[in-house]
Amino acid sequence: MSSESFRLTPQRRAILDELRKVTSHPTASDLYEAVRARCPNISLGTVYRNLDSMSRQGIIQCIDTAGRQMRFDAEVNAHYHIRCVECGRVDDVADETWEKLERMASDATGYEVLSHSVEFAGICPRCRGQAESR
Amino acid sequence: MSSESFRLTPQRRAILDELRKVTSHPTASDLYEAVRARCPNISLGTVYRNLDSMSRQGIIQCIDTAGRQMRFDAEVNAHYHIRCVECGRVDDVADETWEKLERMASDATGYEVLSHSVEFAGICPRCRGQAESR
DNA sequence: TCGCTTACGATAACAGTTCCTATTATACGG
């Protein structure tokens, strides 16, 4: 049973490396830009394709926040994010103990709850600094 | 100071009526379809334009969920939603007492937290029924 | 009624993402 055979191409390796290098939850085009230093003529489609396949394999996580663009994370377990409404940057908010939230939501709605995410929106320290100096 | 003068046009009236009629958090094109029964040659741009202006006035709420499309809500106060990963439907999860969450997130990240939302993902009772009968 | 503003419908533009196709390159069996 060949199942799925995945080749570790230079492009895939580069994308994964760049994603693991940062903690900034980059977008696909962020990664495209970063990877082009190593693979100058990689195509944006390749970046998308590999991000998609790696997230379906559970190697990476894609973060579907309220913003316009999808973002990606090499950390598969973290679940809570905070997004800057000025620059779109996404950071983590560490904390656990939320199973009771899902039970509450399930009881209240009758849904079978598969997962949940908490997203805070605010101004990140860097943007706040810039706003104050304006 | 004229500030903003907003005319209650038939189109705007129709959009707002349709939105208030349902609790299903429709998308812009859902509303476009619904409104066309009353305004047969309304344009999609008009729907978007009015949803945007009404949400900026605080008359309605737009829900920027993880799905691809924006959704809208005539209820301005509700903050917690649950989304069906099969059909995209969005329902409310009622509950309050979350200010401490924002304080926790702010302490943990240094952001100035402006708002937050909790989104659960699951299977709604109707889809679950269909899945079972397959 | 006149003139100004707001809104309209139609359609083009746009951004992010996905899809398509011919070509390349990788893993694997011999």
Place this chain on the structure above:
DNA sequence: CCGTATAATAGGAACTGTTATCGTAAGCGA
């Protein structure tokens, strides 16, 4: 080490949801 099957690639077209543009129509105050 080579040949072959096939996954993956680059490049670009297509698609989707949304926003902007433009010329026209309609409501409102003077």
